[in-house]
Amino acid sequence: MNMATSVHADTGLTGRTWQADMIAPDVDAGRGTQQCFVTASFVVPEGGARPALFISALGLYRAFINGRRVGQDLLTPGWTCYDNRIAYQCYDLSDLVVEGDNRIEIWLGDGWYRSQVMWEHQKILNCWGDRIAAIAEVVDGDAVLLKTDDRWKSGLLPVTASGIYYGEDYDARLEHAAETGAVEVLPFDTEKLVAHETFPVRALESNAPVEKWQDSEGRFIYDFGQNAGGYVRFTVSGERGASVYIDHAEVLGPHKAFDNRNYRSARAATHYILKGEGEETYAPVFSFTGFRYARIAVDGKAEIVAVEQVPISSIADVKGGFECGEPAVNRLVLNTVWSQRANFIEVPTDCPQRDERLGWTGDAQVFAGTACWLGDCQTFLQKYLRDVMHDQRENGAVPHFSPDPTRLHRDIFPGDWAGSTGWGDAIVMIPWQLYLHYGDRSVLEACFPAMQRWLDYLWSISDGPIIHPHSVWGETGFTFGDWLQPVGDNRKPRPTIADDCAATLYHFISTQLTARIAGILGEDEVEKGLSARCEEIRAAFVHEYFSPAGRLAHNDQTSYALAFLYDLVPEEHFDAAKAYFRRVIEDAGYLIGTGFIGTPALLPALTKLGMNDLAEKVFLNREVPGWLYQVEQGATTIWERWDAIGPDGTIYDPDMNSYNHYAYGAVCQWLFEDVAGVHPSADGPGFSQVRLDPAILPALGQVKMWHDTRAGRLSANWRISGGRVIYTVMLPEGIRAVLPVGGRKKLEINGKPCLTEQEEIALNSGRHEIGFDLSGG
Structure with a gap:
């Protein structure tokens, strides 16, 4: 059955039984050239179907159903040792499909798979392979509504070049390109495919520019106030054929000079050509870079309407x-x-x-x-x-x-x-x-x-x-x-x-x-x-x-x-x-x-x-x-x-x-x-036990920390008052602590003097206030 799962032999990760083939667009001219898509139509039966898309790729992919993007994940299927395993993702298509005829389009980019990796003087091209390709199935329960095979069609994207270090070029005049080619089924071991192993890369809250100025050549430089890994999303309005070129920098030289020499051979730029149809908004599909500053050059009759920095990360939430x-x-x-x-x-x-x-x-x-x-x-x-x-x-x-x-x-x-x-x-x-x-x-x-x-x-x-x-x-x-x-x-x-x-x-x-x-x-x-x-x-x-x-x-x-x-x-x-x-x-x-x-x-x-x-x-x-x-x-x-x-x-x-x-x-x-004095303990791993032992640095004035454990929020803080350290901790249910006595003078716990001769004191879950003399702490 199509939905059967398996276990990856080397890693123990979840896999599945695939009926689909890995297909490569035959219009692909190779690394660094115009990127491609593969496409097909499928029928969703009447009667409340809830289809799901299982999908992966050699290279990077982004999928669309009836012209609407599937999911919000970035840089899928991710980066692994591709000769060992490649992640696949699963998406619910219920809100994207209609009963009857539907169309899927899978965009493909070079990504880590075949764009440059390593530095210029020892660069590696086509590291894991020289063909970008996709594998996908649309299933409803155990029924396979669509699978990648030799009947799919292919075409060229408006993404005219992309690479992890290179950045991305996009010609909006080439949108809605016709299917001009076929596909080739590649030899591929589907046992390499494993369910995505961690959080997907996602866009974080965007940053607006904090300052903008013009250089001697008429280019605008935007300072987003924060160095981040991500990309620039912009809106532009202008004539067909006008273009926008964005490059990036982490720092400025003297006199606020734009300086990205430390990028070495990474071009790390975006080049966009307008289609000339009102306001156009764009952000790179298959690339990202690290930057605080963006320099934007406009060629032709066009005007930047809006610009923002979009940080991305696999670890979105601060814990x-x-x-x-x-x-x-x-x-x-x-x-x-x-x-x-x-x-x-x-x-x-x-x-x-x-x-x-x-x-x-x-x-x-x-x-x-x-x-x-x-x-x-x-x-x-x-x-x-x-x-x-x-x-x-x-x-x-x-x-x-x-x-x-x-x-x-x-x-x-x-x-x-x-x-x-x-x-x-x-x-x-x-x-x-x-x-x-x-x-x-x-x-x-x-x-x-x-x-x-x-x-x-x-x-x-x-x-x-x-x-x-x-x-x-x-x-x-x-x-x-x-x-x-x-x-x-x-x-x-x-x-x-x-x-x-x-x-x-x-x-x-x-x-x-x-x-x-x-x-x-x-x-x-x-x-x-x-x-x-x-x-x-x-x-x-x-x-x-x-x-x-x-x-x-x-x-x-x-x-x-x-x-x-x-x-x-x-x-x-x-x-x-x-x-x-x-x-x-x-x-x-x-x-x-x-x-x-x-x-x-x-x-x-x-x-x-x-x-x-x-x-x-x-x-x-x-x-x-x-x-x-x-x-x-x-x-x-x-x-x-x-x-x-x-x-x-x-x-x-x-x-x-x-x-x-x-x-x-x-x-x-x-x-x-x-x-802050909160040490994870091998005696109680996973924060079932911690050791409390703060090192008091008076120049810091006061200290507060928090950490979201699986048991809940753990917090600790200390302040100095009248030569005494007041150390307050909150241990969520399921977390206990040990407090080394360590020669602390006039030690009190929850208002009571501690006269024990023990080397350490055990504390249960809850709030505790610990006091001791600064000179002895």
Whole structure:
């Protein structure tokens, strides 16, 4: 029967039995040319039919029934490792069909499937295939009213060119084009088709321009006040054949000069030719980009009537918030939300604007905790992990990004773009965060074999606990280390972590965590073996990197932060190493000295050690490098580089400079868990239990956080009054908490002195007010 479901062999995802064929338009001239449609007619019988459309494509599709759009999803069927699986969607057509004759038209675009991926000097074209095609069925119960087969017709669209990096060209004069061609049935395994795995990409509330001006060439530049991933929707009126050209930018140069050099080879533009029939409204169908500014050039007799920015995202709803008495911090959190939205479009990408937009594993693993605080990311990150596991190499190396185009095109990317520590560890770190936030044991089970293969790969790099990475990209054992770690004044640079130390730290981190996961899964022998390996790495690390005086070899912020956060500092060196850590921070003038892997660990390590004074000064620093420096430079998203814009407005090297990169937004995890003091607990995953332990930073004035868990809204806030901290939490039904006593002076809970000698106090669901002296908190 047509409606029968199946289970995808590799992933356990829902599939279905298809009668339809995958059909390609024979008018298609290939990648980068005029896009196509396929079409057919079908009959809906009388008597209250409720037909549904099951549909997918090679490339991107948008479907229409009787000229009306089907659904509101964008960029369908989405982006996966297309050689492994492709999503299909299902839509109710009840409000679109009529009894009797109906017409379906499926528009097809190049999308990720065959438009350019990767950067210009190593670009890949036709990555997963060179034919765009559609598969669809209209069903009513068990009756198949229509299916794609060789009887369908095809034609050319008014979309004359499109691509993920390219943008889109549209000639409205070509609308309502005739069916000029036939279709070809392509060989295709329908077992690859799985029901869409996560939330669809949707348009968010649009942003109107906050400012508009004209440049020296007569083009209008619009500032939408917010950097976002999406597109411009505009209305224009004018003569037939007049045109509108829109390009985009994230930042402005001196004198408000439009500057999108950092897009590199991504044209990221829209070109629209008018049909000349009153007001015409248009937005791209098959593309998007990252931008705050749009520059619009009109050629011919035409006038822009309206223009707006339309952000898009797979994660539309915000599930958590943090506010304090420092407005710049509040803007930083909002910037992180916007960077997550712009980069969580089908996969967690590094950036939404330039010729890259890849699912970098390193960025994703450091940000996963923050992502789950700010949005419901369970299915989104599970989908991503399936691609990561499919891209994992036979030797256990995890890809630098996923879906990974380089795996299929070794002629363009010799060597192997996989296996970097800090990046490949995503296969361990992301499932753990999903377990903590959603209590999802199944993701641990699904990823556990891949975790073990990754750990075996790490050990194999140098045949032992200390990893000596290869210095050449693509060679086995290459690592990005602490990517973009700042060095300060280049005349007298500050120390940075060496690749071998960074790699060995992550070797320990992932081995320790996988051992813990093995215990949760009841894999006792594996847990025992990994725990022994973990201790071997620990001993080797101490021998290799600690001096007899307790100083770490590279004496840099990242080394100390990761070593302290993950308990790699031996007891005999603890006090000395802590003193060295403090001095390293103070000697840097409280400026950040960490890159991609060190930054998420820096402030948590300081608060863990009780050095809240240092954490406060580093976090609230307004100089470069610093989180609030970005804010005060006008950032509305998180930057890739600490020094992306100089104090004088100078734009740093545009060849690698994104202004919408969420990695450093990982600091928000520290705001929720340490500053607001709400820690997810492995003792009660999925927020059935939390640990309450706020780090009080007086300069923040007051703190408020909230998070929508599956049990309801959890909130916590603290304020300082008369030398006392008043900490108020609201635990929804089904959530309990533990509160470490931790030497807090004059501790009171709900107005009653706490005299217990216990190390921690249990709190049930409900509202609780906790008070303690600031000096002891």
